[in-house]
Amino acid sequence: MKPAAFDYEAPETVEEAVALLGAHGDRAKVLAGGQSLVPLMNMRLARPEVVVDINRIRSLDYLTADAGVLAFGALCRQRAAERSAAVARLCPLLGDALALVGHAQIRNRGTVVGSLAHADPAAELCAVLAALGGTVTAVGPGGARSIPAEDLFVSYLTTSLDPRELVTEARFPALPRGAGWAWKEISRRHGDFALAGVGVVLAVRGGTVAHARIALIGVGPTAVRASRAERSLVGAAPSDGLWEDAADAVRSEVEPDADIHASAEYRRHVAGVLTRRALVEAATRARDAA
Amino acid sequence: MRLEGTNTLPAPVETVWRTINDPDALRGCTPGLTDLSPTGPGTYAAMLTIGIAAVKGTYKGTLTITDKREPTHYKIILEGSGGSGFMRGEGTIDLEADGDATRVKWTGDMQIGGLIAGVGQRMLGGVGKMLIGQFFKCLEQRLGPGA
Numbered sequence: 001m002k003p004a005a006f007d008y009e010a011p012e013t014v015e016e017a018v019a020l021l022g023a024h025g026d027r028a029k030v031l032a033g034g035q036s037l038v039p040l041m042n043m044r045l046a047r048p049e050v051v052v053d054i055n056r057i058r059s060l061d062y063l064t065a066d067a068g069v070l071a072f073g074a075l076c077r078q079r080a081a082e083r084s085a086a087v088a089r090l091c092p093l094l095g096d097a098l099a100l101v102g103h104a105q106i107r108n109r110g111t112v113v114g115s116l117a118h119a120d121p122a123a124e125l126c127a128v129l130a131a132l133g134g135t136v137t138a139v140g141p142g143g144a145r146s147i148p149a150e151d152l153f154v155s156y157l158t159t160s161l162d163p164r165e166l167v168t169e170a171r172f173p174a175l176p177r178g179a180g181w182a183w184k185e186i187s188r189r190h191g192d193f194a195l196a197g198v199g200v201v202l203a204v205r206g207g208t209v210a211h212a213r214i215a216l217i218g219v220g221p222t223a224v225r226a227s228r229a230e231r232s233l234v235g236a237a238p239s240d241g242l243w244e245d246a247a248d249a250v251r252s253e254v255e256p257d258a259d260i261h262a263s264a265e266y267r268r269h270v271a272g273v274l275t276r277r278a279l280v281e282a283a284t285r286a287r288d289a290a
Numbered sequence: 291m292r293l294e295g296t297n298t299l300p301a302p303v304e305t306v307w308r309t310i311n312d313p314d315a316l317r318g319c320t321p322g323l324t325d326l327s328p329t330g331p332g333t334y335a336a337m338l339t340i341g342i343a344a345v346k347g348t349y350k351g352t353l354t355i356t357d358k359r360e361p362t363h364y365k366i367i368l369e370g371s372g373g374s375g376f377m378r379g380e381g382t383i384d385l386e387a388d389g390d391a392t393r394v395k396w397t398g399d400m401q402i403g404g405l406i407a408g409v410g411q412r413m414l415g416g417v418g419k420m421l422i423g424q425f426f427k428c429l430e431q432r433l434g435p436g437a
Contacts, residue, residue, distance in 0.1 A: 029344055038345070043405055045374055119343075122412065155420060156413045157343035193412060221416055257416040273307035 003041035004064045009288045012137055017054055022141045024050045026163035031055070032074055033110035035102065043056050045151045060168060068174040074167055076267075078107035078115070078125075090174035093181040093199055094133065095138045097124040100183070112241055113170045119222065122193040124183070126153060126223035131199045131215035134172040140165035153222035174228045176211055179203040180286030182278040185217070186270055188261060194218050195262045196270045198250075200278040202233070204286045209233045214246070219256040219271050229275065237283070243279040247272035291415050294397040297426040301433040303385050306392040307361035309429060310383065319428035321421045330352060332356060342417055347374040349407055361385065375404025394426070 011017040021028055029037055029048035032055070054060060054074060058195040062077035065086035072081060081087055082098040101107055101115065101124050115125045116136055128134075129137035129149040136147050140162055152159050161167065175181055185197030196218040203211035212233035229249035236242050256267035298422035299306050310316045313334065316325045332355040339348045351370025358364045368379045379397035402414055410417075 040345060040409075043409060045347070045405060045409060047346060121416075155342070156417055157345070221420065257413075257419070259413075259415055262412045 001042040004044055004047045006041075006048055008053065009050060010056050012056045012058075014057060014059065014166065014168060017052055017057060018139050018141065018164070020050070020052050022164045024052075028052050028163070030166060032114040032157060033077065034114075035106050035110035036114070036120070047245045054166070058163070059085060063087075065174075065255045070094070070172045070174065072112040072170045072172070073156070074111060074113040074169065076112050078110045078112055079104065081112050082107060083117075084273070091132070091172055092126075093201060094172055094173060096181070096183040097128045097199060100124055100185060100197075101192070106191075113167050116170055117161065117167050119153050119157050120193070121156055121221055121223065122197070122218045123223070124185070124194070124197060124199075124217060127197065127199050127215040127217045128183075129170065130170060130202055130223045130225050131213040132173050132175075133213075134170065135268045136167050136168040137171070138162075138165040138167050143169070149223075150225070157220040173273055175201055176203045179285040180225075180282035180284065181209065182281035184274040184278045184281075186274065196256070196267050196274060198271065198278050200275070200282045200283040202279065202286050204238060204283070208235055208237050209242075212246075214250065214275060216254060216271055216275075219254040219267050223252065226253055226275070228253045233279075239282050240280075243283070244274045246266050246279060248274040291400045291402065291418065292398070293400070293415065293418055293422065294395075295419075295422065297394045297396070297430075298388060299392050299394060299426070299430055299433050300390075301389050302390060303392045304411060305433065306385055306394065306429075309433060310356070310364075315429070315432060319425050319432065321424045326353065332358070336368070336370065338423065340345070340417075345406075345410070347372050349377065351377075357382075368431070371404075375402060375406035377402045397423055398422070415429070 009020050018186045028050040031051050031053040042131050062073040063076045064071045070091055078098055079103055080112045087095045098131055115123050134149050141164055183199045185194035198216045201213040212230045214229050217223050218241055229246040232249050233246050246280040251272040254271050257266045258264040313326050317323055322338050322340040326334045329335050334353045336353045337350055341347055342361035349372040354367040356365050362385045364383055366381045370377055379400040384395045386393045
């Protein structure tokens, strides 16, 4: 379990890192926490010619909460985010999802941004970013740009990032005031990749649903928003029947694939069950702010 | 791993048949196929680089086209191995006229083993489907208006 030979670079500024990525393009990979990249390299499934280790760029190690947005620098570890009081206060959905990312040892090294850039179809953080309408900031040879979640995730492990770009920050908007939330997932063993999972945000005003977000993992090539199910909720009065209908809408709009762990039918069914449970839980947490 | 699907291509059956028997078209449209050279009637030596993101593998193998029933049916057999695993696949293609267009019904049964299967199991089916989708999109462009 040793990686194929590679050149190692350890830039100390974002500019140096971007220059290195600009020079090496898709022959290079960025190393942050290394919790996905290093196993792939050790098994020699990934053989980057150059590893650009960004761990010495101290300016990227931050977590800030400003104007209702949580910003995570590219070196902010998942464990730091999970234990942050600001995350618990502004975005408990993210905190709940983080607790299910791998195991504690993985989260001690793994970064919030790294998980998003890796874009695993079963990664919790991708769904949370999609559910909240968050963005990432990428810096490349042409400068910095902000990429919304819906434009970021393209397919299995594939994003719209250019290989010459470095993601420097992820931005997660806070939940709307008084909104309820829930994260539900099912996996074969604790810490495994989820067979299916769902994050829900629900706000109720004057007895009807004012805001609904549903995003799922494990049921397609990327994390997906269930927009039809979301639309079926907004404007309706909370009830068991409403949650059941939204769960049915989710089942009809996801297109899961089968693998050795679960059939497509099973994943579709479970996606609905988890959605209903998440909606019930989110509704009990939502404070009617009318 | 079994996959199947139906795609419609904007050309008559005879044209589609010629295209899917044309090594140039196959080379141009099969994602990751870097080399396809004939070694006998209906058999080719193939070099395939498939992967997603940083996970890429190069496979060397043979591609055989058999059971031809011109102009509507053939069977395709693909065998290959590389550093990260091996694969063996069998598929059938059936063409059916649909007005001026052609409906292509395809099935595939792939066995993938070795490291890549152990680690990539979760995504193999989906990636396979994605690659076949790219293949048909490319054929569609080749056969579409202005082609």
